[in-house]
Amino acid sequence: MSFSRETVAKSFLWKLFERFSVQIIQFVVTIVLARLIVPSEYGIISLIAIFIQLCEVIIEGGLNTALVQKKDADNKDFSTIFFFSVGVSFLLYWVMFFAAIPIARFYSQPTLVPVIRILSVNLLFYAINSIQRAYVSKHMLFGKLFYSSFFSVILSGIIGITMAYKGFGVYALVAQAISNQLFTTIIMAFTVRWRPDFVFSGERFKPLFGYGWKIFGTSFIITLFVNARKLVIGKFFQPATLAFYEKGDQLPSLVMSNIFTSIQAILFPVFSEDQDDRPKIKSMMKRSTKMSCLVIYPLLMGLIVVAEPLVSLLLTDKWLPAVPFIRILCISYFFMPITLSNWEAIKAMGYSDITLKLEILKKVIDVVILVVSVFYGVYAIAWGAVLYNFICLFINLWPNKKLLDYSIRQQISAAVPSLLISLVMGAAIYWMHILPISRLALLSSQIVLGAIVYISICYLIKEESFMYLLGLLKNNYKRILFKRS
Numbered sequence: 001m002s003f004s005r006e007t008v009a010k011s012f013l014w015k016l017f018e019r020f021s022v023q024i025i026q027f028v029v030t031i032v033l034a035r036l037i038v039p040s041e042y043g044i045i046s047l048i049a050i051f052i053q054l055c056e057v058i059i060e061g062g063l064n065t066a067l068v069q070k071k072d073a074d075n076k077d078f079s080t081i082f083f084f085s086v087g088v089s090f091l092l093y094w095v096m097f098f099a100a101i102p103i104a105r106f107y108s109q110p111t112l113v114p115v116i117r118i119l120s121v122n123l124l125f126y127a128i129n130s131i132q133r134a135y136v137s138k139h140m141l142f143g144k145l146f147y148s149s150f151f152s153v154i155l156s157g158i159i160g161i162t163m164a165y166k167g168f169g170v171y172a173l174v175a176q177a178i179s180n181q182l183f184t185t186i187i188m189a190f191t192v193r194w195r196p197d198f199v200f201s202g203e204r205f206k207p208l209f210g211y212g213w214k215i216f217g218t219s220f221i222i223t224l225f226v227n228a229r230k231l232v233i234g235k236f237f238q239p240a241t242l243a244f245y246e247k248g249d250q251l252p253s254l255v256m257s258n259i260f261t262s263i264q265a266i267l268f269p270v271f272s273e274d275q276d277d278r279p280k281i282k283s284m285m286k287r288s289t290k291m292s293c294l295v296i297y298p299l300l301m302g303l304i305v306v307a308e309p310l311v312s313l314l315l316t317d318k319w320l321p322a323v324p325f326i327r328i329l330c331i332s333y334f335f336m337p338i339t340l341s342n343w344e345a346i347k348a349m350g351y352s353d354i355t356l357k358l359e360i361l362k363k364v365i366d367v368v369i370l371v372v373s374v375f376y377g378v379y380a381i382a383w384g385a386v387l388y389n390f391i392c393l394f395i396n397l398w399p400n401k402k403l404l405d406y407s408i409r410q411q412i413s414a415a416v417p418s419l420l421i422s423l424v425m426g427a428a429i430y431w432m433h434i435l436p437i438s439r440l441a442l443l444s445s446q447i448v449l450g451a452i453v454y455i456s457i458c459y460l461i462k463e464e465s466f467m468y469l470l471g472l473l474k475n476n477y478k479r480i481l482f483k484r485s
Contacts, residue, residue: 029157037166043239061214064134079196089127096120152183248325290465292337293418301422339396345483
């Protein structure tokens with residue numbers, strides 16, 4: 001199976017459209033729920049979500065990635081991994097059921113027990129959906145993924161908001177999370193024509209597990225340590241403080257995860273198909289890094305500048321303590337786009353052992369930073385994330401210096417143009433906060449002016465990635481017009 005340039009571009013646009021449309025709706029739902037639910041209840045869900053995410057990583061076990069990476073994966077492979085994942089999800093549900101009491105005792109939050117036991121039902125739906133998503137990614141069917149994500153987020157949002165309005169508090173968030181995963185799984189069952197055969201092949205499982213366990217190890221370490229700060233904050237600070245940190249991370253993560261997920265979903269199957277063509281992978285890496293930074297950097301910079309009026313208007317003043325966290329964590333995310341395509345290339349070329357070794361090294365560094373920062377308060381913990389991501393930048397880029405003859409300096413230089421333009425844009429809109437206008441007017445003006453400044457500079461200097469994207473959009477628009485005529 002080989003993907004044409006047009007197929008890759010179309011898949012990327014579909015995936016980007018799916019992520020942004022869904023996240024826009026999810027963002028609106030989150031705003032409404034944040035107005036109806038107090039921060040302390042959000043903190044409880046944020047804490048439980050960490051344990052659920054760790055279980056989800058175990059369920060995937062790197063095996064869905066192994067399915068995408070394997071060139072000749074057939075329905076026997078997919079069915080084998082499907083039944084394994086479902087079996088693991090049942091086991092993990094009972095682990096969470098019995099672990100609910102000790103977890104609640106550790107955090108001195110007895111209300112965690114019933115919430116953990118109910119929310120863990122989601123693990124079964126996640127197991128089914130993980131194989132559906134692997135099939136979609138393997139065959140580049142991202143247009144179909146849009147329907148399940150779009151309608152499930154709307155339906156689950158309606159359920160969550162209705163329950164929150166009726167006063168169900170934290171259980172409104174639980175119902176929203178479960179119904180979202182349930183609707184996604186059901187809708188994908190109708191839109192994606194994949195069904196498991198009733199077969200489990202130990203012969204097929206062994207090589208998939210041989211590749212996937214290293215990806216699992218990497219993903220588990222990443223998930224555990226990404227959430228380590230939240231686990232520490234949940235233990236030593238009030239649930240409301242955890243909620244403010246979570247919200248502070250949620251907005252920049254919303255920007256990063258959508259672009260990251262879209263590009264990751266496209267790059268990995270493409271890199272996997274061309275895993276033996278190193279010069280081609282290097283060229284695609286450079287292009288994807290520039291495209292990622294072109295989109296992500298202005299959004300992060302803009303969020304740093306408009307954080308206060310944005311939070312006040314959307315979430316109300318009760319969430320203003322989240323503003324410092326938004327600004328600090330935006331800075332930490334600036335280092336991530338440079339490593340995105342690098343990481344996917346290493347995995348696609350089959351070097352999953354390298355990703356695991358690097359993650360172990362990075363997490364040792366992360367533990368040291370976290371242990372030191374916790375003694376200086378919650379803001380020090382946030383700044384520790386910035387320091388950690390800065391160090392990881394150089395660790396992540398090192399392997400491809402040898403594997404692809406792509407030096408660290410070359411990799412970082414791909415991000416410089418977008419970073420400089422974003423800094424100019426940020427400076428251009430920062431001064432506006434002194435204007436004697438309402439917060440709504442200030443926010444609107446900063447967004448409009450920021451977009452104009454960024455796009456204008458990119459066009460005037462003929463920034464390479466901007467012109468490439470502009471040309472791609474023009475060609476697709478002309479093709480649509482030609483078909484209609």
